[in-house]
Structures are given as C-alpha cells and as structure tokens.
Amino acid sequence: xxxxxxxxxxxxxNELPENQAAEVERHVQACQQCRAERDRYEQVSKTFxxxxxxxxxxxxxxxxxxxxxxxxxxxLALAATVLLFTLQRPRIDPRPPATPxxxxxxxxxxxxxxxxxxxxxxxxxxxxxxxxxxxxxxxQPTAKWQPPDTAVQITIPAETMFAPGAIPEGMxxxxxxxxxxxxxxxxxxxxx
Amino acid sequence: MSDDSVPLALPFLRFADSSSEVTAxxxxxxxxxxxxxxxxxxxxxxAQDVVQDSFVSLQHHLAAGGTQDNIRGWLFRVxxxxxxxxxxxxxxxxxxxxxxxMDFVAGDATPEKAILEKEKFRRLRAAVGLLPESERxxxxxxxxxxxxxxxxxxxxLATSTVADTVERAIKKLAEKCxx
Numbered sequence: 001x002x003x004x005x006x007x008x009x010x011x012x013x014n015e016l017p018e019n020q021a022a023e024v025e026r027h028v029q030a031c032q033q034c035r036a037e038r039d040r041y042e043q044v045s046k047t048f049x050x051x052x053x054x055x056x057x058x059x060x061x062x063x064x065x066x067x068x069x070x071x072x073x074x075x076l077a078l079a080a081t082v083l084l085f086t087l088q089r090p091r092i093d094p095r096p097p098a099t100p101x102x103x104x105x106x107x108x109x110x111x112x113x114x115x116x117x118x119x120x121x122x123x124x125x126x127x128x129x130x131x132x133x134x135x136x137x138x139x140q141p142t143a144k145w146q147p148p149d150t151a152v153q154i155t156i157p158a159e160t161m162f163a164p165g166a167i168p169e170g171m172x173x174x175x176x177x178x179x180x181x182x183x184x185x186x187x188x189x190x191x192x
Numbered sequence: 193m194s195d196d197s198v199p200l201a202l203p204f205l206r207f208a209d210s211s212s213e214v215t216a217x218x219x220x221x222x223x224x225x226x227x228x229x230x231x232x233x234x235x236x237x238x239a240q241d242v243v244q245d246s247f248v249s250l251q252h253h254l255a256a257g258g259t260q261d262n263i264r265g266w267l268f269r270v271x272x273x274x275x276x277x278x279x280x281x282x283x284x285x286x287x288x289x290x291x292x293x294m295d296f297v298a299g300d301a302t303p304e305k306a307i308l309e310k311e312k313f314r315r316l317r318a319a320v321g322l323l324p325e326s327e328r329x330x331x332x333x334x335x336x337x338x339x340x341x342x343x344x345x346x347x348x349l350a351t352s353t354v355a356d357t358v359e360r361a362i363k364k365l366a367e368k369c370x371x
Contacts, residue, residue: 006359008359009355009358009359009362009363010340010355010358010359013334013340013358015339015340015355040366041362041363041366043366044362044365044366044369045335045362047312047313047316047369048316048320048331048335048365049335050313051313051316051317051320052227052230052231052332052335053227054313055227055230055231056226056227056230056231056236059230059235059236
C-alpha cells in the first residue's frame with residue numbers, strides 16, 4: 001500500500017496544510033494506485049451526500065407526492081363532471097319573453113266610454129273578437145317577434161281608474177289603442 | 193416557506209445587535225443542519241423544531257456575550273445535543289428500512305437508473321449501519337459541510353482523531369459498497 005493513501009481523504013477534503021497538499025497532489029498525478037483510490041473515495045463521498053439528500057427529501061415530501069396523483073385525479077374528474085353537466089343543460093334566456101304588442105288583449109272595466117286623442121275614425125282599428133286573459137297570452141310561444149299591429153287592446157283594472165261604486169258591476173269596456181309606425185299612440189278609445 | 197426564509201417565530205428582532213448575523217447564519221446553515229438531523233434519525237418536523245431551538249439558543253448565546261469562535265461548530269453541537277435528548281433509540285431508527293423512501297428518490301428517473309440507484313443506496317445504508325457511531329457521526333457532519341476542527345468541537349474529539357475517523361469510515365464504505 002502506498003504511504004500517501006492515508007492522507008488521500010484529508011487531501012480531498014482540503015484539510016491538509018498547503019505543503020503537504022502539494023506533495024500529495026504531485027504524488028497522485030504519478031501514482032496510478034492512488035488515483036484509483038482517490039476516485040473511489042470521491043465516489044463514496046458523492047454517494048453518501050446523495051443518500052443524505054434522498055433521505056431528507058423522502059422525509060420531507062413523501063406524503064405530498066403520494067397524495068398528488070389521487071387529489072389531481074379527483075379534481076380532474078370533478079371538473080369533467082361539472083363541464084359535462086353544464087354543456088348538457090338547456091340554455092335559458094334570462095330575459096323575459098317579449099310579448100308582441102299586437103297580441104295583447106285586455107279586458108277593461110271602466111265607466112267613461114271614450115278618451116280620444118283625435119276624432120273617432122274606426123276605419124283602421126283592428127278589433128280582437130276574443131278577449132282572453134293575459135296569462136294565456138303570455139304563455140303562448142313568443143319566440144318569433146312580429147311587427148307591431150296598428151291597434152292594441154289593454155286590460156286595465158277598473159279599481160285603478162274609477163272610484164268604487166262609480167261604475168255598475170259587471171260592465172266591461174274594451175280599450176282600443178292605435179299606435180303609429182313610430183310607436184306613438186295615435187288614438188285611444190274605451191268602448192262598452 | 194422557502195429554504196432560505198427566516199420564520200417569524202424566531203425572536204431575532206429582540207436582539208437588534210446580532211439579529212442580522214444570526215439571520216445570515218440561519219440562511220447558510222439551516223439546510224445542512226436539517227440534513228444532519230434527519231440523517232441522525234429525526235423526523236422532518238423534529239428536525240425543524242431542533243433547528244429553530246438551536247438558533248434561539250444561538251441568539252441568547254450571542255446576546256449574553258458568548259464566544260463567537262467556531263459558531264458553526266457551536267450550532268451543530270447544540271443541535272446534536274438537542275437531537276440526542278429527543279431521540280433515545282438512535283440505532284434502531286437509523287437502521288430502519290428505507291425502501292419506501294428510496295421509491296421517492298427513483299420517482300423522476302428511468303426505471304433502469306432507478307433500480308441502480310436504489311441498489312446503490314441499499315448497499316450504502318447497510319454499510320453505514322455497520323459503522324461505529326463516531327465514524328457515522330463524523331461522516332454526517334462532514335456531509336453537512338463542517339471542517340474537521342468543527343466536527344471535533346461538536347463531538348469533543350481532536351482534529352487529528354476526526355481526520356483518522358473520517359478516513360477510516362470512507363475506506364470502509366468504499367470496500368462494503370464495492371465502489
């Protein structure tokens with residue numbers, strides 16, 4: 001065995017005085033056996049360091065890593081379920097259905113027969129023969145919007161227009177409303 | 193918390209004079225101390241506690257005008273003694289099988305490399321388990337970056353004894369591990 005071998009580890013650890021370190025270095029360059037021992041000691045030191053690093057990593061992180069796949073899988077499944085459910089739901093328009101003005105039919109209870117914006121001119125009035133409750137009208141399909149008609153009939157509760165007892169019970173009036181092309185009211189008439 | 197951050201729980205700010213010095217030491221030595229303590233057999237949480245307690249002791253030591261010579265060795269010695277106080281079954285715990293832990297090491301490696309790495313660590317662990325306690329501790333402190341003189345301060349050994357012990361331990365590992 002070479003006399004320098006006992007100093008190799010201390011030399012690798014930079015623990016030798018400068019003069020001894022230089023002497024060992026020169027010897028190692030010339031001695032093949034010491035070079036081989038140096039390589040072995042270096043390899044052992046590296047392995048030991050890696051072992052310590054692995055040990056602290058294993059003690060610090062294993063629980064997290066074990067749970068990561070399970071938690072990730074559960075989150076992905078949940079996200080996929082929510083996405084699927086969302087895509088399959090019918091789309092609901094938050095806006096209330098538009099009611100065509102021309103389809104509004106109303107029953108009014110009133111006493112005063114006529115409130116005209118201009119002299120009576122019945123020629124362009126479109127009369128609805130059937131006076132239907134508002135609810136039924138609202139429930140009808142209204143997906144397709146229709147251009148406004150020229151006449152509109154509106155139901156107005158008699159209590160909001162006349163004092164109690166001002167009109168006989170059971171008397172019905174139909175309010176006829178004519179609307180111009182620009183949306184303005186052209187004529188309003190109450191008819192028994 | 194990042195590796196070099198300083199936990200707010202440490203009462204450094206009460207000692208304005210030495211707080212910056214202790215903070216710098218904490219950033220430098222926290223990781224080596226943790227590694228040393230974990231390799232001694234403490235759990236990660238225990239090691240964290242010991243490291244914090246050690247730095248609190250250091251703060252008191254400096255505030256009381258204690259010597260600042262070889263402060264790294266002082267810290268490791270305090271941590272070493274605290275670990276000893278917490279751990280009464282050192283041999284048994286250090287010799288625990290590490291197979292499941294080595295699975296973690298092999299996580300990001302190729303299967304072939306993982307097997308080789310695992311086998312290498314298995315042989316090393318067996319060889320380390322056969323070392324006398326003084327040799328094992330010298331190696332652990334050396335792996336923590338301590339000089340021979342600092343190791344001697346921690347373990348109460350002469351520097352020359354540390355050199356002989358380290359050299360003997362490395363040779364044994366090289367032979368047992370067939371490196």
